[in-house]
Amino acid sequence: MATPLLEIENLHAGVCDKEIIKGFNLTINEGEVHAIMGPNGAGKSTLSNVLCGKAGYEVTAGSVRFKGKDLLRMSPEERAREGVFLCMQYPVEIPGVPTTAFLKHSVNAVRKHHNLLELDTMEFIKMVREEGKKLGIDGEMIKRPLNVGFSGGEKKRLETLQMSILKPALSILDEADSGLDIDALKVVAEGVNGLRDGQRSMLVITHYQRLLNYVVPDFVHVYADGRIVKSGTKELALELEEKGYAEFVREK
Amino acid sequence: MGGLVQQQDFDAQAPWLSALRNAGLQAFEKQGFPTARTEAWKYTKPRALNVDDYVLSVAGGKTEKEEIPFDCYSFYFNNGVFDGNVPELPDGVEVMSLAQAAQTDFAQDYLGQAADVADKPFAALNQYYLSSGVCVHILPFVQLDKPLLFINHTLAGETNLLMNLRNLIVVENGAQAELVEYFHYTGTVKSRYLTNIVNEVFLAPDSVLKHYKVQAEAFKAGHIALTAVNAEKNAFYKSLTLQTGADIARNETHVKLLSEQAGAEVDAAYQMNGWATIDTTTDIEHLAPCTHSEQLVKGVVGGEAKGVFQGKIHIAPHAVKTEGRQLHKALLLSDKAEVDAKPELEIFADDVKCSHGAASGELDEEQLFYMQSRGIGRETAKQILIDAYLEELIAKVEDENIRKWIKLKIKTDNL
Numbered sequence: 001m002a003t004p005l006l007e008i009e010n011l012h013a014g015v016c017d018k019e020i021i022k023g024f025n026l027t028i029n030e031g032e033v034h035a036i037m038g039p040n041g042a043g044k045s046t047l048s049n050v051l052c053g054k055a056g057y058e059v060t061a062g063s064v065r066f067k068g069k070d071l072l073r074m075s076p077e078e079r080a081r082e083g084v085f086l087c088m089q090y091p092v093e094i095p096g097v098p099t100t101a102f103l104k105h106s107v108n109a110v111r112k113h114h115n116l117l118e119l120d121t122m123e124f125i126k127m128v129r130e131e132g133k134k135l136g137i138d139g140e141m142i143k144r145p146l147n148v149g150f151s152g153g154e155k156k157r158l159e160t161l162q163m164s165i166l167k168p169a170l171s172i173l174d175e176a177d178s179g180l181d182i183d184a185l186k187v188v189a190e191g192v193n194g195l196r197d198g199q200r201s202m203l204v205i206t207h208y209q210r211l212l213n214y215v216v217p218d219f220v221h222v223y224a225d226g227r228i229v230k231s232g233t234k235e236l237a238l239e240l241e242e243k244g245y246a247e248f249v250r251e252k
Numbered sequence: 253m254g255g256l257v258q259q260q261d262f263d264a265q266a267p268w269l270s271a272l273r274n275a276g277l278q279a280f281e282k283q284g285f286p287t288a289r290t291e292a293w294k295y296t297k298p299r300a301l302n303v304d305d306y307v308l309s310v311a312g313g314k315t316e317k318e319e320i321p322f323d324c325y326s327f328y329f330n331n332g333v334f335d336g337n338v339p340e341l342p343d344g345v346e347v348m349s350l351a352q353a354a355q356t357d358f359a360q361d362y363l364g365q366a367a368d369v370a371d372k373p374f375a376a377l378n379q380y381y382l383s384s385g386v387c388v389h390i391l392p393f394v395q396l397d398k399p400l401l402f403i404n405h406t407l408a409g410e411t412n413l414l415m416n417l418r419n420l421i422v423v424e425n426g427a428q429a430e431l432v433e434y435f436h437y438t439g440t441v442k443s444r445y446l447t448n449i450v451n452e453v454f455l456a457p458d459s460v461l462k463h464y465k466v467q468a469e470a471f472k473a474g475h476i477a478l479t480a481v482n483a484e485k486n487a488f489y490k491s492l493t494l495q496t497g498a499d500i501a502r503n504e505t506h507v508k509l510l511s512e513q514a515g516a517e518v519d520a521a522y523q524m525n526g527w528a529t530i531d532t533t534t535d536i537e538h539l540a541p542c543t544h545s546e547q548l549v550k551g552v553v554g555g556e557a558k559g560v561f562q563g564k565i566h567i568a569p570h571a572v573k574t575e576g577r578q579l580h581k582a583l584l585l586s587d588k589a590e591v592d593a594k595p596e597l598e599i600f601a602d603d604v605k606c607s608h609g610a611a612s613g614e615l616d617e618e619q620l621f622y623m624q625s626r627g628i629g630r631e632t633a634k635q636i637l638i639d640a641y642l643e644e645l646i647a648k649v650e651d652e653n654i655r656k657w658i659k660l661k662i663k664t665d666n667l
């Protein structure tokens with residue numbers, strides 16, 4: 001019996017009185033990988049931001065349940081601690097905050113929420129080294145201020161590193177492939193695949209099919225004009241790659 | 253004047269000392285207390301500063317040793333009164349209480365020579381009282397191995413206390429020293445108190461003083477400080493002040509770069525909430541060619557608090573090839589928080605490099621959201637950003653242990 005992890009029902013949301021998400025429905029069960037594909041401006045980033053509780057978005061109708069709980073009532077940090085992770089399209093630079101210090105705050109905040117002991121510096125460094133190695137992240141990189149001066153590839157690798165150490169129940173990847181060359185893409189995909197254990201779920205949001213060659217989804221949904229207009233399996237992604245979104249955009 | 257100035261007995265004193273005190277009194281009487289119309293107090297509204305409402309602190313109290321996480325020579329003040337205990341010091345460093353020093357020719361040569369009191373009523377009063385303090389004399393070429401720590405502990409009580417601290421630091425040719433000042437309190441403050449400090453610093457040629465200060469007074473307190481520095485040829489004064497307490501505070505630094513190659517780096521950080529006004533006032537006078545100064549002041553202001561920066565750079569007509577730079581930045585944490593920055597450049601010489609700048613902003617929502625989306629609580633995230641904001645300044649403290657200590661003194665509550 002599949003256990004639902006994320007249940008989105010008839011979600012309507014927008015910014016500044018402009019409705020961007022217009023009746024969105026999706027259920028993701030434990031262990032499933034769903035891909036959402038849509039043209040630029042479809043509202044993909046809006047969806048991921050609403051799911052993560054970013055301020056400035058207004059939900060006007062519908063519900064989102066995560067592990068049975070009302071996700072929309074939680075603060076962004078509570079959502080993260082409960083196991084929702086957003087791998088951002090544009091990770092934010094924070095000058096003056098060393099990457100390691102940030103990572104340690106993050107890991108321990110999540111551990112504390114689950115009544116686990118906070119990691120001490122030694123344990124933490126060891127874990128970051130091990131996970132970092134798999135992603136080609138060296139000690140020098142994480143001493144630098146968070147994302148400051150990181151290349152596009154480095155930023156995405158750092159997002160992936162955070163995902164691998166926080167081990168979220170649901171990872172939302174917003175255009176994880178944008179700005180990556182093929183080698184960096186493979187590294188990131190490997191990191192993401194490392195988390196696939198039949199329990200954890202993923203929502204892979206992308207404009208292009210390319211990433212889905214490496215992170216192979218169980219389901220593919222076409223997202224246009226604020227709602228899912230077609231669902232299928234991984235073959236749908238190939239079809240989209242071939243035909244483009246014209247058919248769906250016109251439908252509106 | 254009313255009953256504010258307790259009658260002082262001048263008879264037993266050397267004539268020069270009586271003269272100095274009387275000059276202080278006269279300067280004070282001429283100026284009176286600042287009002288909202290006083291130019292120097294236009295941004296920092298003088299309130300709760302009328303010393304008529306206070307009783308001069310004379311009793312001190314029992315010294316309680318503080319845990320200080322760096323090696324130092326400690327001098328304890330209780331309620332503004334130096335307890336008289338001078339720790340064992342290496343050769344080449346002479347320290348006396350102000351009362352002892354007042355008997356010497358040495359003090360006569362220096363006391364009142366750096367601090368101009370004509371337009372500073374509180375410094376004038378301080379000169380009248382000359383109540384309590386420490387005089388330090390670092391002999392030529394001595395490199396002091398550990399910092400001197402002046403630590404003033406206020407034990408909150410029932411009466412409004414006025415504390416006058418007066419210190420003298422003379423660093424001779426080629427000598428180097430570090431001074432740390434720490435103002436703190438314990439207990440529940442039922443009454444107000446007002447700390448009024450004047451430090452005079454004399455830097456002989458090629459000498460260096462690094463001066464760190466943490467002002468962590470009670471919220472119901474006033475803190476008015478003047479550090480007046482005379483720097484001779486190739487001498488260097490470097491300071492960093494962190495202010496996190498008092499509902500009205502002014503930390504004023506007045507540096508005279510008297511001779512070629514003299515330099516100053518005057519930095520400050522402040523962090524305040526409530527309805528406090530925290531003021532950083534600087535006056536750097538370039539009085540000789542090839543002198544240089546640099547100032548970085550950064551504030552974090554929340555609640556209905558106000559940060560004030562008045563920064564003056566004066567370059568005398570013959571002071572060519574000088575460099576003076578000044579930058580004030582503030583982070584506003586609430587809609588009602590406010591900053592006023594008043595740079596003032598008086599440049600009378602050609603061929604100088606002089607600049608000033610001011611910027612204020614808010615915490616970046618994108619940065620906060622990024623951290624929250626990784627499980628970090630919003631309040632913690634704010635504190636991380638504030639620490640990062642002030643890090644640029646704190647990083648300038650070279651001694652690692654002092655740096656860590658100052659970092660710990662950055663307040664983390666109520667933001």
Ligand SMILES: Nc1ncnc2c1ncn2[C@@H]1O[C@H](COP(=O)(O)OP(=O)(O)O)[C@@H](O)[C@H]1O
Nearest residue numbers: 015016020038039040041042043044045046047
């Ligand atoms: N803060 C905002 N204010 C106004 N319009 C916005 C804002 N954010 C996004 N939009 C608009 O909403 C639509 C969806 O944007 P977005 O979610 O970023 O799309 P995608 O990620 O699919 O490219 C776009 O038309 C965009 O211009």
Ligand SMILES: [Mg+2]
Nearest residue numbers: 044045089175
């Ligand atoms: Mg997007």
